[in-house]
Amino acid sequence: MAVYTEVLDTELAAFLGEYNLGRLLAYKGIAEGVENSNFFVHAEAGFFILTLYEKRVALGDLPYFLGLMEHLAGHGLVCPQPVKTRSGALLGQLAGKPAAVVTFLEGVSSRHPTVSQCAALGEALAKLHQAGADFAGHRRNALSLDAWPSLNAQAGKDSESVQAGLAAFIDKELAFLDARWPKDLPQGVIHADLFPDNVLFLGDRMSGLIDFYFACNDFLAYDLAVCLNAWCFEPDFSYNITKGRALMTAYESTRQLSPDEAAALPILARGAALRFALTRLVDWLNVPPGALVKPKDPLDYVKRLRFHQKIADAHELGLPR
């Protein structure tokens, strides 16, 4: 819930003067996104999203994110298309912050994705992986295996206040994953945060992928594991194998998993669950007093992790034979 930076009408009109978008007709701050300030902008040329990048986003990463969206849109993926200024820049400066304008996409995020929506997501994910194959940029995954011990150290013994035994549980899982994490799977551009809030639908038709600000280069199958965790568990944290099968069948209709990827999927799903458990845990233990944004419960991802610890192979997650 966030507009951290106020933008004056006159400032915005001057900023938009650098673009070929015509006159400013309306703008409203958007109450979502916890990393950046977002505005809905109507100009004569159409509808756009203006993002002001706040301090949690590394300035050096912005060309990767914006360049990636441009690359993907150019390869037919429906995602926000960065709009260039007359002089060809993707990034400008507004109210003292780096700022970019992207196209507005129609569609609505699904809070409780249906089986058909899981299938649509699987197909879109595979197309994203294919479209990213010849993207020149590179950004390492700053929230993968090598980052988890320091997140765990940040939480420290306070984890025990969230659930008794949690600290030891995480320590043990970290050791397990460190020993078994795959080293040689197909890599490429991954979204890394393709939760239902970041996928737009018109009915069961996928109408856009958004929020590429965790995108990076990593194992493609890890991205699939993130999606299985985010899309295929029910509100009671039971795993819905029908959704998993729909998602992976649709994925494989566009991009077939290699035998190594299929074999690694259960451990990737454990890692993907631990990654979100850890970042949520750190946020949970560091809520500023009186904050309006309620942090997400880290235990939701601990429950997913406990499920995956009992999984022996990817078919139990719905991978088609």
Place this chain on the structure above:
Amino acid sequence: MAVYTEVLDTELAAFLGEYNLGRLLAYKGIAEGVENSNFFVHAEAGFFILTLYEKRVALGDLPYFLGLMEHLAGHGLVCPQPVKTRSGALLGQLAGKPAAVVTFLEGVSSRHPTVSQCAALGEALAKLHQAGADFAGHRRNALSLDAWPSLNAQAGKDSESVQAGLAAFIDKELAFLDARWPKDLPQGVIHADLFPDNVLFLGDRMSGLIDFYFACNDFLAYDLAVCLNAWCFEPDFSYNITKGRALMTAYESTRQLSPDEAAALPILARGAALRFALTRLVDWLNVPPGALVKPKDPLDYVKRLRFHQKIADAHELGLPR
């Protein structure tokens, strides 16, 4: 900065099913408004604002506000037009809250209104007063003279923590206004909160009046006094008589003030300044710890009040002779 109530995609689609607006295409929570939760909604029929009324708005007042907007829009005033359900209702229920859909207006609020914008506002205000003349609803002004002593009592001696001598200053002003407040001026529907944020412009052309949730029946000239205070002071709290003259000249080109109204204007301006000083003072002294919304400085309106205490007649505010 506010979306207090979360609305699920499926809930919203079901709610909109009661209206003739076609399919839901997109919606975003809007980060403005401190009283209610607002959403920008795109449906096949066009662009709309969905408002969920939170507990600060009295349910019994909603038919007045919505009926007034409908009445004014029907009389040619550009304001949000409430959209009716198929069964003719202006008010529905969504996520457990009373909810209404109104048309979306193009335009941008001016942070630093120009002289031309002050003139446009004056004309719009007079048209609002004329258009409201035959509106059947009635709502007393809950924040006028009789409410100020209890607001002052809520602030109490804590006023002194804001500025030394403030409590006595307010007590004295209350006694003065109580003795001199006019009793017999032309009454009608007033907006009562027509600050620059509630007026939309495309350039210098007024494109809409919004936020009628303080509207009530009171002296028409009091509404003009609220506007003079909100539009004609510069950031250093000096009064800009050029703006005051432009505003009132434009107002009088549509609706002439009576001699009594003109004579009462300085005291109405003092009352209008005290009203906002008091509500801001109460909010200022009751900020929840860690709140994201910074309260507005009550002293901004104390400064306006001190200016008006030295004014003998309305010509010093720019009223044309």
